[in-house]
Amino acid sequence: MIRQALSLLPRRGGAAPIVPEKSVAGRTLLLLITIMAFLSAVTLGGVMLVQKSAIAWSADVGRELTIQIRPVEGEVMDSNLRTAVSLAQSTPGVAGARALTLEESQALLAPWLGAGLDLSAIAIPRLIVVQLADPVEADIEQLQRNLQAVRGASLDTHAAWRQQLNTMAGTMVLSGLLVLSLIGVATVLAIIFATRGAMASNREIVDVLHFIGASNRFIAGEFQGRFLSIGLQGGLLGTVLAILFFALIGAAAGSVLPTEATAQVGVLFGQFLLGWDGIFGIALVIPVIAALTAITSRVTVRRYLSEAS
Amino acid sequence: MIEFSDVGLRYGNGPEILKDLTFAIEPGSFHFLTGPSGSGKTSLLRLLLLSLKPSRGRVTMFGEDVGNLDQDRLLQMRRHIGIVFQEFRLLDHLTTFENVALPLRVLGQPESEYRPNVTELLEWVGLGERMHALPTLLSGGEKQRAAIARAVIARPRILLADEPTGNVDPELSSRLVHLFAELNRTLGMTIILATHELPLLDRFPYPRMVLNKGELTIHD
Numbered sequence: 001m002i003r004q005a006l007s008l009l010p011r012r013g014g015a016a017p018i019v020p021e022k023s024v025a026g027r028t029l030l031l032l033i034t035i036m037a038f039l040s041a042v043t044l045g046g047v048m049l050v051q052k053s054a055i056a057w058s059a060d061v062g063r064e065l066t067i068q069i070r071p072v073e074g075e076v077m078d079s080n081l082r083t084a085v086s087l088a089q090s091t092p093g094v095a096g097a098r099a100l101t102l103e104e105s106q107a108l109l110a111p112w113l114g115a116g117l118d119l120s121a122i123a124i125p126r127l128i129v130v131q132l133a134d135p136v137e138a139d140i141e142q143l144q145r146n147l148q149a150v151r152g153a154s155l156d157t158h159a160a161w162r163q164q165l166n167t168m169a170g171t172m173v174l175s176g177l178l179v180l181s182l183i184g185v186a187t188v189l190a191i192i193f194a195t196r197g198a199m200a201s202n203r204e205i206v207d208v209l210h211f212i213g214a215s216n217r218f219i220a221g222e223f224q225g226r227f228l229s230i231g232l233q234g235g236l237l238g239t240v241l242a243i244l245f246f247a248l249i250g251a252a253a254g255s256v257l258p259t260e261a262t263a264q265v266g267v268l269f270g271q272f273l274l275g276w277d278g279i280f281g282i283a284l285v286i287p288v289i290a291a292l293t294a295i296t297s298r299v300t301v302r303r304y305l306s307e308a309s
Numbered sequence: 310m311i312e313f314s315d316v317g318l319r320y321g322n323g324p325e326i327l328k329d330l331t332f333a334i335e336p337g338s339f340h341f342l343t344g345p346s347g348s349g350k351t352s353l354l355r356l357l358l359l360s361l362k363p364s365r366g367r368v369t370m371f372g373e374d375v376g377n378l379d380q381d382r383l384l385q386m387r388r389h390i391g392i393v394f395q396e397f398r399l400l401d402h403l404t405t406f407e408n409v410a411l412p413l414r415v416l417g418q419p420e421s422e423y424r425p426n427v428t429e430l431l432e433w434v435g436l437g438e439r440m441h442a443l444p445t446l447l448s449g450g451e452k453q454r455a456a457i458a459r460a461v462i463a464r465p466r467i468l469l470a471d472e473p474t475g476n477v478d479p480e481l482s483s484r485l486v487h488l489f490a491e492l493n494r495t496l497g498m499t500i501i502l503a504t505h506e507l508p509l510l511d512r513f514p515y516p517r518m519v520l521n522k523g524e525l526t527i528h529d
Binding site for chain 1: 414
């Protein structure tokens with residue numbers, strides 16, 4: 001099917017390609033470009049998954065505030081909780097506010113204090129979860145001022161946590177882009193070596209073309225056409241394999257891993273679903289790799305011919 | 310058409326391969342180039358093909374001093390020169406038709422334009438039935454005829470042949486030289502044919518350029 005699609009590409013005059021389509025150098029380069037395209041697509045897909053998850057986390061966390069009421073001697077916790085909930089609900093931009101029950105607080109502390117503990121005997125801080133209708137419109141400063149009336153109350157906007165999350169996601173995205181750049185450099189170097197190898201093994205063709213009056217530009221064009229075809233095939237194969245890889249990992253994460261692990265992986269990477277925008281982004285690897293191959297080989301061939309003449 | 314004046318050639322710092330060559334070739338002439346192995350025949354042909362520049366002296370071709378030409382002009386000039394090699398140098402992955410059509414493809418002609426000319430020429434050299442065969446399936450004589458057809462398809466003004474009869478039997482050698490003679494007579498091509506087969510030279514009345522240890526003498 002790939003060959004059929006490639007046969008539709010425009011070709012320089014004449015039916016048969018002057019540079020043979022099947023050669024050891026060509027097959028090696030095709031394999032190499034397929035691997036490079038796969039690595040590029042997987043890295044790009046990973047970067048997009050992390051970025052998507054980071055944006056989703058940040059948006060979720062940004063829609064929520066937490067009010068903490070610390071136990072203060074002489075204050076009645078239930079009364080302070082009600083006041084704080086009421087103050088939160090009356091703040092513009094707040095969709096709702098709810099104090100966590102003792103059972104919910106117990107569940108939160110269970111990893112540290114153990115399960116089955118009777119917290120009614122201990123004075124522990126209590127939490128109120130505030131849902132914002134619109135994080136931009138919400139008057140958080142007013143809520144902060146109003147809460148000063150409640151002793152022991154403090155407001156956590158999760159800003160520091162979000163900052164850390166954004167920093168981490170940014171670092172991962174930058175690392176991914178760095179890896180992509182390195183793959184690009186490695187691809188260019190590999191294409192240069194493969195092109196020079198192909199030129200050496202096709203030396204006879206180059207000589208004959210020179211003898212019959214072909215310009216360096218014509219010869220470079222013939223080799224470029226051949227390498228563009230290899231780049232397109234390799235890019236297409238590598239990208240399709242990467243999309244299959246993500247589909248496989250998504251399916252495996254849902255069926256092979258235990259439920260808790262699936263949930264944790266899901267929290268970290270979403271559901272491994274690239275979405276159409278992700279697939280479109282990965283598909284860009286195909287023309288980029290093909291163009292990289294064609295341009296690199298053209299420059300290499302022109303240099304090789306200049307050196308030879 | 311071709312003028313050599315005190316031309317010398319050496320590779321790198323080695324000894325002179327060609328020494329003080331001075332001669333002129335008229336348009337439409339036919340010359341044999343002969344001499345023992347290592348006498349410099351191939352080097353002289355490479356100078357004539359413009360793939361080498363002389364170490365000294367002056368080479369004038371088509372009225373221009375080739376020493377002063379840039380790459381583009383050299384390329385234009387080379388397109389007026391056809392070359393035939395002893396070892397044929399056909400591209401094995403292309404059919405006979407595609408091999409012969411190569412010079413026209415290089416010139417940018419579309420296949421629809423050159424197909425009738427290539428077919429006609431292949432029939433003229435007796436390869437009409439073999440035009441779709443790959444070179445590996447051709448006999449030595451067929452390969453050489455295909456190589457000659459490739460060399461002349463773009464109607465060069467000069468045709469150089471480097472030992473074109475070296476890989477075929479004596480009878481076929483004679484027929485190939487007849488083919489060159491026919492090209493010279495009918496198309497008016499200037500032909501320089503290098504060979505060291507002396508019996509072959511005796512059968513044709515063309516002047517001989519004899520190279521010996523890099524020195525040239527011309528016998529009319």
